[in-house]
Amino acid sequence: MKRRHFSYLFVSLLIVSFAGYLVQTGERGFGQQTQPARTLDVTRLSKTDTERLGWKAQGLDAVFADVATLSTDTLMIVTDGKVVGVFGDLSKPYNVHSIRKSVLSALVGRHWGSVANEIRLETTLQELGLDDATIPLTTMQKKTTVRDLLMSRSGINHPAAASGSLQEEIDRRLGNKENEPGTIWAYNNWDYNALTTVFENETGIGIAEAFETGIARPISMDDFDAGSVSYISNTRLSVHKAAMFKMSARDLARFGQLYLDGGRFDGQQILPGAWIDKISSDFTVTGMEGLRWGHGYLWWIPGPNTGLPEGSFWAWGLGNQALIVIPEWDTVIVHQSDTTEFWNRFLPMIRDDGMTGEAAVEKLILSCREAVTRETEFCIDHRLITRREFDRLLSLIAAARVQPS
Known part of the structure; x- marks a missing residue:
């Protein structure tokens, strides 16, 4: 074993x-x-x-x-809730890789907007009692807020599970020094793994259960269950784990449709509409061109020269797994390989x-x-x-x- x-x-x-x-x-x-x-x-x-x-x-x-x-393996174009064009086995779950981060964003948003308001965006890591090993966080780094993690602006260059050669780009942006939280953007798996820990600690719910009961069942996903989530852990680098997802194309399309519908499904408010609005209105320009022009709340924002209209956002994973939400076209596009x-x-x-x-x-x-x-x-x-x-x-x-x- x-x-x-x-x-x-x-x-x-x-x-x-x-x-x-x-x-x-x-x-x-x-x-x-x-x-x-x-x-x-x-x-x-x-x-x-x-x-x-x-x-x-x-x-x-x-x-x-x-x-x-x-x-x-699958391509699905859905407009006004109708499948315009499709091929592939829409029921087969695939590893969505880094789309996991946009899914995590939805979970945080759901609990940010809850009556209990378990997730408070301005809470610092110090207040949450969150640290790391083998290298402990500094006093300045503990001033990082939950919002900073969501916006990829912690400035913390710490070894992380599932980071790999992303480290070269992280080093270029962050250096090997302390950075004032909230001032520098970097696509940094440490932020997302730490946010996973924050979510589970503050809500008392595991990622798999939270998604299954809070989103998958309420929006009638067909192929997702708690076994669709697994963790990558490397305690030699960090105590914080990466939660990985498998999803089918039709379930990803339902998840994307939720954003087009203002977070509502069958009369029930699954995600706060205000949370969805943040994605395309509060983001960081990354310095990259094209489809990764902007990034906020763990979604990518396409640039003005991509042909996608303003207000679009998308989730990306290795192998060009993609979930693209285009409100102006009332369209969701799913691509899997x-x-x-x-x-x-x-x-x-x-x-x-x-x-x-x-x-x-x-x-x-x-x-x-x-x-x-x-x-x-x-x-x-x-x-x-x-x-x-x-x-x-x-x-x-x-x-x-x-x-x-």
């Missing part, structure tokens, strides 16, 4: 260890190579209904033709061949550009999708939308 647990932890850490690499280096590999197209069983509305909901039928043809060249087969090849390269995570990822990506391997099942169905490919897909989706005259 210990060996199995170690293997799971090792793989989980590696999954995140080069997430930053894939996010920031999507310009190489598949972005420069035409991939063989798969045959997809796509379900679409009629041309009349598609156009009535504000979409160009030919534009969506281009979207699904493009996604057929990717290793996407199963990373399992990729890890089956990736892990032996690390464990047995002694390669770094970055080198292994690059080798696997570039191998699928070779003529002898491009037509293999792995390269067609299981490879990772690069940032350039995903950005192109989102551009095609934006172009398929009828623009107001």
Whole structure:
């Protein structure tokens, strides 16, 4: 059992260890190579209904033709509560990776707006009695508030579970020094793992139970239960754990629809409307371009040149798992890609061949550009999708939308 647990932890850490690499280096590999197209069983509305909901039928043809060249497992476009276009097994749960952070945000918001108001955003870590090991927090660091954690502005550069090569970017932004809380933004897993501890300590409820009873059941999710949540822990780095989620496309779509509906479902207020409003009105400009232009309350804000309208926000996970909420279009988009087969090849390269995570990822990506391997099942169905490919897909989706005259 210990060996199995170690293997799971090792793989989980590696999954995140080069997430930053894939996010920031999507310009190489598949972005420069035409991939063989798969045959997809796509379900679409009629041309009349598609156009009535504000979409160009030919534009969506281009979207699904493009996604057929990717290793996407599910794509779901829902407008006005109606499925405009979809393919894949919508009932199969996949690891959503860093979408977990937006789910955590919902849990905090739900308890921020509760009658008991268990989560108070201006409470400091000092007041909460929250610390860490092996490196204790300093007096200044303990002035960090719950809001700072939600906004990725703790300024705390502390080792964290499931952080990996994100550390290079964290070091660049935060340095190895004390920072005044609330002054510097950094995509920092320590903040999110500490927020997980804050939530569980203050509410007395585990993440799995809180989501199942507070959100999944009330909005009638089909495929989620408490067993869909697991933890990554590394006490040599930090006492704070990362809570990981598996979700199906149809359950992610329901979760996204909740935000379009002002947090209400079937007459019940599941999330405070004021919490949802904060996402697109109170965020930090990250210094990155495109889809990661802004970040707040653990959601990403697309930039003004992405084709997505102002007020949109989205959740992202490794492998380009995505949940995109577009209020102006009354639309939710879900994109998922199963990373399992990729890890089956990736892990032996690390464990047995002694390669770094970055080198292994690059080798696997570039191998699928070779003529002898491009037509293999792995390269067609299981490879990772690069940032350039995903950005192109989102551009095609934006172009398929009828623009107001």
